[in-house]
Amino acid sequence: MSSGTTTKIPQAAAEPPAGPATPKKRAPQGHRRLLTRRDRITLGLMAGVPTVLHVTLVWVTALASIALAFTSWDGIGFGSITWVGLDNFKQLFSDNPQFWPAVQHNVIWFVVLILIPTPFGLFLAVQLDKRIRFSRVYQTAFFLPVVVSLAVTGFVWQLVYNPDTGLINSLVGANEPGHYIDWIGDPDLNLWAVLVAASWRHAGYMMILYLAGLKSVDPALREASALDGANEWQTFRNVVFPTLRPTNTVVLVVTIIEALRAFDLVFVFNKGAQGTELLSILVTNNIIGESSRIGYGSAIAVVLLVISLAVIVPYLIATFRKERRA
Amino acid sequence: MHHLSPSGRPALPSPSRRTLLRGMGGAAALGAGIPLLSACGGSGTAADPKTVTLGSNASDAVPKKAFAEIYAAFKKQSGITVDVNTKDHNTFQEQINSYLQGTPDDVFNWFAGYRMQFFAAKKLATPIDDVWQKIGGDFPDAMKALSKGEDGKYYFVPLYTYPWALFYRKSVFQQHGYTVPTTWDQLVALCRQMKKDGLVPVAFGDKDAWPALGTFDQINFRTNGYDFHVELMAGKASWTDAKVRKTFDHWAEILPYHQDGAVGRTWQDAAQTLVSKKAGMYLLGTFVAQQFTNQADADDLDFFAFPEIDPAHGQDTVEAPTDGFMLSKAPKSKASAVQLLEYLGTPEAEAIYLKADPSVVAASSKADTSSYTALQKKAYAMISGAKHLTQFMDRDSRPDFTSTVMQPALQKFVRDPKGIDGLLTSIERQKKTIFASG
Numbered sequence: 056m057s058s059g060t061t062t063k064i065p066q067a068a069a070e071p072p073a074g075p076a077t078p079k080k081r082a083p084q085g086h087r088r089l090l091t092r093r094d095r096i097t098l099g100l101m102a103g104v105p106t107v108l109h110v111t112l113v114w115v116t117a118l119a120s121i122a123l124a125f126t127s128w129d130g131i132g133f134g135s136i137t138w139v140g141l142d143n144f145k146q147l148f149s150d151n152p153q154f155w156p157a158v159q160h161n162v163i164w165f166v167v168l169i170l171i172p173t174p175f176g177l178f179l180a181v182q183l184d185k186r187i188r189f190s191r192v193y194q195t196a197f198f199l200p201v202v203v204s205l206a207v208t209g210f211v212w213q214l215v216y217n218p219d220t221g222l223i224n225s226l227v228g229a230n231e232p233g234h235y236i237d238w239i240g241d242p243d244l245n246l247w248a249v250l251v252a253a254s255w256r257h258a259g260y261m262m263i264l265y266l267a268g269l270k271s272v273d274p275a276l277r278e279a280s281a282l283d284g285a286n287e288w289q290t291f292r293n294v295v296f297p298t299l300r301p302t303n304t305v306v307l308v309v310t311i312i313e314a315l316r317a318f319d320l321v322f323v324f325n326k327g328a329q330g331t332e333l334l335s336i337l338v339t340n341n342i343i344g345e346s347s348r349i350g351y352g353s354a355i356a357v358v359l360l361v362i363s364l365a366v367i368v369p370y371l372i373a374t375f376r377k378e379r380r381a
Numbered sequence: 382m383h384h385l386s387p388s389g390r391p392a393l394p395s396p397s398r399r400t401l402l403r404g405m406g407g408a409a410a411l412g413a414g415i416p417l418l419s420a421c422g423g424s425g426t427a428a429d430p431k432t433v434t435l436g437s438n439a440s441d442a443v444p445k446k447a448f449a450e451i452y453a454a455f456k457k458q459s460g461i462t463v464d465v466n467t468k469d470h471n472t473f474q475e476q477i478n479s480y481l482q483g484t485p486d487d488v489f490n491w492f493a494g495y496r497m498q499f500f501a502a503k504k505l506a507t508p509i510d511d512v513w514q515k516i517g518g519d520f521p522d523a524m525k526a527l528s529k530g531e532d533g534k535y536y537f538v539p540l541y542t543y544p545w546a547l548f549y550r551k552s553v554f555q556q557h558g559y560t561v562p563t564t565w566d567q568l569v570a571l572c573r574q575m576k577k578d579g580l581v582p583v584a585f586g587d588k589d590a591w592p593a594l595g596t597f598d599q600i601n602f603r604t605n606g607y608d609f610h611v612e613l614m615a616g617k618a619s620w621t622d623a624k625v626r627k628t629f630d631h632w633a634e635i636l637p638y639h640q641d642g643a644v645g646r647t648w649q650d651a652a653q654t655l656v657s658k659k660a661g662m663y664l665l666g667t668f669v670a671q672q673f674t675n676q677a678d679a680d681d682l683d684f685f686a687f688p689e690i691d692p693a694h695g696q697d698t699v700e701a702p703t704d705g706f707m708l709s710k711a712p713k714s715k716a717s718a719v720q721l722l723e724y725l726g727t728p729e730a731e732a733i734y735l736k737a738d739p740s741v742v743a744a745s746s747k748a749d750t751s752s753y754t755a756l757q758k759k760a761y762a763m764i765s766g767a768k769h770l771t772q773f774m775d776r777d778s779r780p781d782f783t784s785t786v787m788q789p790a791l792q793k794f795v796r797d798p799k800g801i802d803g804l805l806t807s808i809e810r811q812k813k814t815i816f817a818s819g
Contacts, residue, residue, distance in 0.1 A: 130478050130782075131503045142814070150810045153789060157564040219653075239588065240645025242796065251416050294692045325588060329792050331646055345477045345496065348815070 143354035165314030172254035176261025209323030242330025268302030388549035436489035438473035447737030482553040489710035494772035501530035508534035516726030539705040539744035584660035586651030590788035594774035602692035616816035617701035701766035
């Protein structure tokens with residue numbers, strides 16, 4: 056979303072506008088005269104307003120939070136900002152008992168999403184692509200969790216996991232003292248419990264991406280492999296799956312982003328208490344509140360940013376390189 | 382966000398709606414970014430001397446209605462309209478910082494103690510000594526002390542308060558022949574007996590992370606006394622002090638008698654085990670009564686002060702969070718706002734509130750107590766007989782410390798009481814850096 060605006064401006068300006076922008080009188084002396092004053096203002100606004108918004112909302116805030124990461128600030132007046140150097144990071148890495156678990160949980164989040172719901176989504180997509188009966192119904196059913204806001208998803212799953220009155224414990228009778236299963240409070244369980252909910256949603260998302268990918272597989276290829284006597288699995292492995300390469304890249308990136316931005320589900324579930332700490336939640340806990348630790352929260356945000364960049368930059372480089380070659 | 386404080390006394394058993402709102406509010410707030418938040422506050426209308434704007438956190442039905450009745454009575458008396466801007470209770474708390482820096486309403490709901498002093502010290506509130514010259518005679522000294530900022534000026538008009546205590550069902554105690562414990566040994570013995578009788582001795586739910594703060598407060602000021610508790614809350618005493626260790630040892634002794642799986646349970650769900658007579662006792666504020674929707678059950682509810690641990694301190698300290706009002710930094714119609722605050726400090730205003738919300742008691746000593754329920758009378762007696770009043774950990778100490786350090790630390794302790802030494806060292810290290818800043 057960030058690179059879009061900047062690359063589009065020169066293109067838009069260079070394109071000769073159609074229709075009303077045709078020169079009124081003599082032949083134009085240069086490119087500039089192609090545009091009337093009004094066109095230029097319109098174009099300027101069209102490109103300028105989003106650019107200003109983008110710069111202030113994305114770049115200024117991002118840079119400001121990087122700068123704030125080296126300060127201590129309670130968020131009240133600019134006078135109370137004090138420079139503390141690397142203190143926030145030192146504290147974070149050595150004293151904060153929630154930081155390393157949070158990093159670890161973000162990683163687990165990614166590994167689980169890529170290993171379980173992603174292949175499952177692919178499986179669903181392949182099945183649905185066969186045009187079985189009621190395909191639309193299944194498609195809708197699996198995609199529904201994606202449409203619903205994660206805050207709502209978290210709320211619904213809470214009803215399932217509530218240790219006293221929830222669906223699971225009521226069914227298996229695990230809400231009695233002695234054999235009590237604390238889905239939300241037990242740090243050995245809650246991350247997995249919430250990951251089930253996350254996977255439930257992610258599978259539908261992946262299914263749609265793969266369905267789109269499968270639609271673009273040339274039917275002739277399948278036909279050819281069928282003529283060669285390949286069975287369904289062989290066709291999938293050797294013909295269909297390799298053609299899904301671009302989709303796989305998208306899926307990988309989307310899953311990484313999902314793992315890094317994981318927040319709402321856990322926030323609603325148990326606010327990132329014991330066992331479900333996430334970087335995004337630590338940022339929120341420190342920044343939002345009646346007396347905030349904005350510097351400290353920003354430091355955590357910077358760590359998150361660095362991790363994100365470490366993942367996204369190589370991807371972007373690879374993509375651009377490919378585009379240039381093409 | 383995470384500190385749904387004890388003052389988050391929801392009047393209705395609606396944890397789910399609240400959790401949901403909080404989640405969405407938090408997510409929205411994050412998306413909007415800090416600078417934009419301040420734009421939400423205030424009504425932004427031009428000053429009308431006959432209108433006072435008021436920022437309210439009373440989003441639950443019972444308090445909302447009770448406050449509305451007070452404002453209606455005030456209008457009848459003075460001709461001044463109170464323009465109320467109500468926000469979800471927890472959202473209000475989360476945004477208070479940017480709200481007060483932006484264009485806040487003239488008067489706003491807030492809590493006594495450190496949380497009030499913090500904003501007073503940051504010059505985000507106007508001192509109201511003139512109001513107190515009029516209403517001062519109606520309040521006991523403990524309330525006066527609670528309403529002052531660090532600079533000795535008044536910043537707060539208290540309206541109501543409520544004690545924390547151990548709640549129980551009279552019928553359950555009768556049925557098993559239990560007596561109210563007054564010492565620590567009696568409490569432990571009672572817990573043991575209740576367990577034998579098939580009860581959950583102490584109901585407990587710490588999903589919202591603040592209830593455990595209340596348990597810590599009780600055991601700590603009983604073990605080490607009010608003065609040490611205050612020093613500890615102010616960041617002066619050390620968390621690695623042997624005294625604190627003793628508090629946790631006491632806690633660990635009764636922790637096995639607490640309800641299983643507390644970290645996954647809301648206080649409302651925990652209260653239900655007391656309602657259904659599955660639990661013998663429950664340590665909470667009197668707002669637990671809101672969960673007793675059946676009148677017969679409510680009449681069966683009773684409470685006693687947390688038992689004595691060290692005879693030197695007895696039961697002299699009562700935890701009694703107090704809610705009230707403050708005047709924002711630059712009120713648009715100050716004269717009317719002052720008039721409103723004076724009215725809010727009168728026994729009449731208190732009476733109107735208490736009639737609609739009988740789960741709390743008046744902060745004023747002049748308030749009419751004749752219509753109090755038995756529970757209210759007992760609560761009132763407990764507070765007025767106390768030598769010291771505490772507010773609650775997240776009101777007596779820095780909220781950033783209690784929410785980012787203490788809440789997760791105590792949840793950890795509740796889950797695994799064995800790692801206490803490492804936990805205390807970690808708390809102390811984090812405390813030092815937080816208290817060193819600003």
